[in-house]
Each structure stands twice: as C-alpha cells, then as structure tokens.
Amino acid sequence: MTDFSDLLSSDTILANLAVPTKKALFQALGAAVADRHGLDPRTVADCLAAREKLGSTGFGGGIAIPHAKVAGLEGIAGVVAALAQPIDFDAVDDMPVDLVFMLLSPPDAGAEHLKTLAHVSRALRNPDFVAKLRGAGSRDALYALLTESETRDAA
Numbered sequence: 001m002t003d004f005s006d007l008l009s010s011d012t013i014l015a016n017l018a019v020p021t022k023k024a025l026f027q028a029l030g031a032a033v034a035d036r037h038g039l040d041p042r043t044v045a046d047c048l049a050a051r052e053k054l055g056s057t058g059f060g061g062g063i064a065i066p067h068a069k070v071a072g073l074e075g076i077a078g079v080v081a082a083l084a085q086p087i088d089f090d091a092v093d094d095m096p097v098d099l100v101f102m103l104l105s106p107p108d109a110g111a112e113h114l115k116t117l118a119h120v121s122r123a124l125r126n127p128d129f130v131a132k133l134r135g136a137g138s139r140d141a142l143y144a145l146l147t148e149s150e151t152r153d154a155a
Contacts, residue, residue, distance in 0.1 A: 004123075005147040007078035007103070007116070012036065013139045013146075014081040022089055023049065025081070026066065029102045032079045037104075039072060044104065058091025063124050067103040067117060076116050077104045080142060082133065099124070099133060 012032055019025045023045075030044030047068035051057070058064040079102045086096030101120050105113035124130060129145075136142045 003147070004078070007076060008080060008143065008146060009036065010139055010143045012077070012079045013142045014079065015137070015139045015142055016084045017081045018084040019087060021087060022052070025083075025087065025100065026052075029066070029079050029081065029100070032081075033077055033102075033104060037073055037077050039070060039104075044068070044070060047104075048102070056090040056092065058089035058095075058097050059121065059124075060091055060093040060095065061130070062086060062091075062095050062097055063099045063101075063130065064089050064091065064097040065101050065103065065117065065120055065124070067105070067113070069107045069109070069113065070104050071107055073104055073106045075106065076109060076112060078102060078120075080133075080146060082136065082142060099130065 014028065014032055017028060019028055026045040026048040030041035033039060033044060034041040047070050048066045051068040052066060057066045081100040083098045086098040089097035091097060101124060103116060103120060132145050133142060136145055
C-alpha cells in the first residue's frame with residue numbers, strides 16, 4: 001500500500017487555495033503536479049474533467065477525490081488542496097467541496113490505482129482526521145497531518 005508520503009510532497013499541498021469553479025480547481029491541481037512529474041498541466045486538467053463527466057468524484061461531507069489516469073506518469077501521484085471557499089462539485093450530497101485529494105495514476109496502474117483510491121477514501125471518512133485537516137492553516141501543517149498519521153498508525 002502506498003503511504004501518503006509516497007504520493008505527496010510539501011509542494012503538492014495547496015493550502016487556502018482560492019478557485020471559483022471546478023474547472024479552475026482542475027487547472028490549479030494540474031499546475032501543482034506538472035513540474036514535479038513532467039506532465040502538461042492542461043493535459044492533467046483535461047483528464048480530470050473527462051473523468052468527472054463520468055460522475056462526480058465529490059463523495060460527500062465537503063470532500064472530493066478527483067482522479068484520472070495520465071500517460072507519461074511513472075507512478076501514482078497526489079495533490080491535496082484545502083480551498084479558501086467551498087465550490088460546487090455536484091457531490092452526492094449536494095454539499096459544496098472545500099477539501100480535495102487528487103490522485104493521478106499511469107494508464108496501466110489498475111489495481112494499484114483502486115487500492116490507493118480506497119486508502120484515501122478510508123482516511124477521509126474519518127471525521128476527526130478531516131476536522132484536523134480543515135483546521136490546518138498552512139501547507140506544512142497539512143503535510144504533517146497527512147504523513148504523521150500514517151507513521152502513528154504503523155507504530
């Protein structure tokens with residue numbers, strides 16, 4: 001199982017991100033991951049938008065896990081964004097989204113993509129953990145919460 005520390009780095013954490021729409025969010029997520037993984041930000045945004053057309057990745061409680069498979073990626077990558085203001089996401093509960101965990105996988109990462117998606121989903125279903133993420137005021141605080149929880153859980 002991939003740990004959050006394998007998916008994220010401090011530069012793929014976006015705290016207090018101000019975006020007005022889902023499209024703007026996908027562009028910001030694409031830009032955040034592009035340089036680190038040698039991807040075109042527009043391609044990433046387009047892949048996320050195409051996946052979103054199949055059904056919303058907003059799973060409720062103000063949380064979304066947009067995900068897509070992107071050619072040219074060597075392994076699974078993530079970006080976490082805490083939004084300055086919630087945005088409409090067509091979530092299953094019709095609640096706007098303020099916490100986003102994006103996952104990108106190589107096209108051939110079928111089982112690993114699903115396992116990682118399940119791992120992220122489980123973590124974000126924990127109301128105490130989500131409250132801590134929402135209370136984190138900085139990129140460093142978010143990163144520490146995401147990576148330190150796993151260290152504690154493994155002990």
